Amino acid sequence: MAALDLSIDTASVSPVRKRRFGNLFLIAAAWIVIVFVAAALANILPLPEPDHMDIGGRRLPPTAAHLLGTDNLARDMLSRLIFGARASLIVGLLAPVIGLGIGGALGMLAGYFRGRLETLIVGSVDVLLAFPPLVLALAVVAYLGQSITNLTIVIGFLSIPAFTRVARAATLSLAQREFVTAARALGATHLRILVRELLPNVFLPLLAFFLLAVAVTIVVEGALSFLGLGVPPPTPSWGSMIGEGRESLEFTPWLAFIPAVTMFLTVLAFNIVGDTLRAITDPRQGAL
């Protein structure tokens, strides 16, 4: 319902907003689209299998057959990069969705109902926040086993506190506004106030934060894979590719640099898009 409201909202106000989107935003958005399309169409694209070893052709510089060369095990770099985008994007998008859903709901409940519920939620979130995230992720992945699902759940769980805080802060200020009292005076239930009155208002800052969280998550996934606790081999992932490239950094530095630059650009793009959206939602709230 909120997504629907939001889409109507952006559609009708878009002429005003378009002006504020700079070229940088468009380039960033285009990069994200390219990465998405490549990852989605990885099976259809004319690429060698990411785990196919071209015997005799280890650490080849770029050639016509291998546009980005081959890695330590003679696997096609471009193919691995594109298939690796899948792992990064799946974890990078799904983990923050967990945080957005659970954290957003908890934050809104805390900010709206206040009292003991708020103390409980804020308290437990603080406990979670105080826990060293990488250690928790390592422990869980080591105990439950390496898989994309486990990785997503752990990182998603770790992103709950941030979303809770953003949602709570936004709800706190909005719940004081008169339109909430007005809704109560018209006999609205708590559920209706939360879903109909507050959610559309809280959603925009949460969405902007979501995009920033995607960027952070991609980095965290990369770090875990680099440490060998992320996506299990031979499935490629940007982090594990950097890790594998490290072995031959002095002879063939591009093996580590290519995935690193790709990750850098993708994270930067998500940050720019998220930042632009945040900048647009902020003054808009002030103006009303």
Added chain:
Amino acid sequence: MNAAPLLSIENVSVDLPTPRGNLRAVDGVDLVLAPGQTLGIVGESGCGKTMLSRAILQLLPKKANLTGRVMFDGRDMVTLPREALRKLRGPSLAVVFQDPMTSLNPVLTIGLQIGETLQEHLGMDGSSAAKRSVELLAAVGIPAPEQRLKQYPHQLSGGMRQRVAIAIALSCEPKLLIADEPTTALDVTVQAQILDLLAREQRSRHMAMILITHDLGVVAGRTDEVAVMYAGRVVERAPTSDLFKRMRMPYSEALLAAIPKIDAPPHSKLPAISGRPPDPTRPIPGCSFSPRCRYVKDRCKAEKPALTTPDSANHQYACWHPLSLRERMSA
């Protein structure tokens, strides 16, 4: 006033715990309102007008403590279960708030905000709710109502938004409308239009209305009865014409005198009530207006006057030394 009252407030007090101690926002107020009647509640900022209206609606802050009885349409609002109370708000009781900038949800369209109430309380379907919304917007004097349905609050002017807020409040034909300083946030030229609109709708729908304001001029032509509040108490209450003919409470007089006069010579000083209302967390023993009253006597500082009806049955006031006609002339 003999008919069964729609609303009767009996000895209502509202206490708010604050870090500086207990704050008595409303102090033992009694009021009665018959169906179709209009009551004006007048007083300066912080005298408990809004808290009283919130007490009627049961929309007080969570920490607030309410004592007394609020009977609405034969039911005690204080003990009414939450669900029954919720069903009452909207169809029977509605409010127009002070600031139309904040009383509408900024991210929802006007049509959604009006239609929602209709669908929820009157069980209308989408298209008939939209049709009714257009009628309501037209009734409150909004031009091109069909187009407004798709607009957002920030696309309307303050006066328009207040009209929308009134349309929402009227949407379920409430029996009682509480207008809490409906014109304070608006342009002076729009104020009269909004007040006339409220008066017109109130008469045509035969609904009761409580008009809360700090401006005695606002209630003058538009209410049947006026209650003047000061420091959480009703200090004078009378039928409107009576009150303006024979004002007894020095505070009412001071409020009236504070209205700028159009025929006053230019650059003349605006008459103001000196001092401030007493700190509500530190009640004073005597009449709460005594520190600011120009007619104050020793007794005023020692004993709190009760709300009594010494001269006629429906003119109540709380004062030891009420103004007589002669004193008012010389004042």
